[in-house]
Amino acid sequence: MAEVGGKIRLFVHPALDTGAEVPLAPEQAHYLFNVMRLGPEAPVTVFNGRDGEWYARVTRVARNGGALRVFAKGQPQRRPPDLTLHFAPIKKARTDFIVEKATELGCARIAPVFTRHTNSERLRLDRLRAHAIEAAEQCGETHVPEIVEPAKLDRLLDGWDSARRLMFCDETRMARPAAEALAEAAPGAPWAILIGPEGGFAEEELTRLRGLPFVLPVTLGPRVLRADTAAVAAVTLWQSVLGDWR
Known part of the structure; x- marks a missing residue:
């Protein structure tokens, strides 16, 4: 066909x-x-x-x-799992890469977040949406993820819907492996993933995230990953355990 x-x-x-x-x-x-x-x-x-x-x-x-x-x-409309990727913007080309891969991997929404150590605070959402559209065109997807207006981390957490779990990728590796932790979660619930900036989360951000009941801290392995690599790894792990790759 x-x-x-x-x-x-x-x-x-x-x-x-x-x-x-x-x-x-x-x-x-x-x-x-x-x-x-x-x-x-x-x-x-x-x-x-x-x-x-x-x-x-x-x-x-x-x-x-x-x-x-x-x-x-042709093929019917596909709806991706209810998964939002939150990431701290980095250099332009690497931010474009994150949006492209998040689209290919099946995120429903892509939502930049500004943290204490975010290095880049200038974003063109029209550019990010164009990259998402191009990725969907090339990978055979029928869905284009929503590109959400960026928000500061504190404000994002203040208004969080507690029914949505948040997989927090802790670069300090003081958490359980992601696949192990996700395996204990019930499928079908709305989720989000949070990837930090190149400089890491500030100590007060780490403390707050670890104390929130809807947050699931995880580690992505024994190596320190670049932010764009961590985004791809985290979405891949989530999709393989709880998403539509099962």
């Missing part, structure tokens, strides 16, 4: 159904017609994060636009 719609996948905004016309943004038209050299009737696979995956064909080619026509249904 993948060949019916073509190997190129595009995230689009309009509702999708048989016969729907999908107008192309200028950057999408440039990619399809100038980079990929597609012409009329060329197949393209589209999704909007709501209606599943659909197959379409090029019906109009224009320099600054164009259009597709939907003709068949």
Whole structure:
């Protein structure tokens, strides 16, 4: 079925159904017609994060636009587990990497958090969302994670919904291994993961996190991991124990 719609996948905004016309943004038209050299009737696979995956064909080619026509249904809409990734922003390229991999690994939401030792406090959410969309297009996903406005750690914890467990990745390794600790948790509950900054959490942040009843402190192994590596490792462990990889 993948060949019916073509190997190129595009995230689009309009509702999708048989016969729907999908107008192309200028950057999408440039990619399809100038980079990929597609012409009329060329197949393209589209999704909007709501209606599943659909197959379409090029019906109009224009320099600054164009259009597709939907003709068949592909895979149904997938909903990821209710998992939010909180991470302290780092250098731009590594933050982009975290967003890309969190999308590929199946996070429902990506929510930057500012801690005492966060080195980077300038974020362009439109850029992060563009990276999430590109990752979803490339990995065959039908869902694009929500990119949440960043928040300071204290404020985030003040307003926390205690029904959501928080897997706190403690870089001091004063905690149980993540896989062991997660194995005792009941599946199906909403969760979040917290990854700290490159400089580590401040002592008062560590003390508060360890004392909260909804927090599950874990260690990611005997090595000190970079923040971007820790994010990938933590989501992978959670997905393999409690998520949709089981």
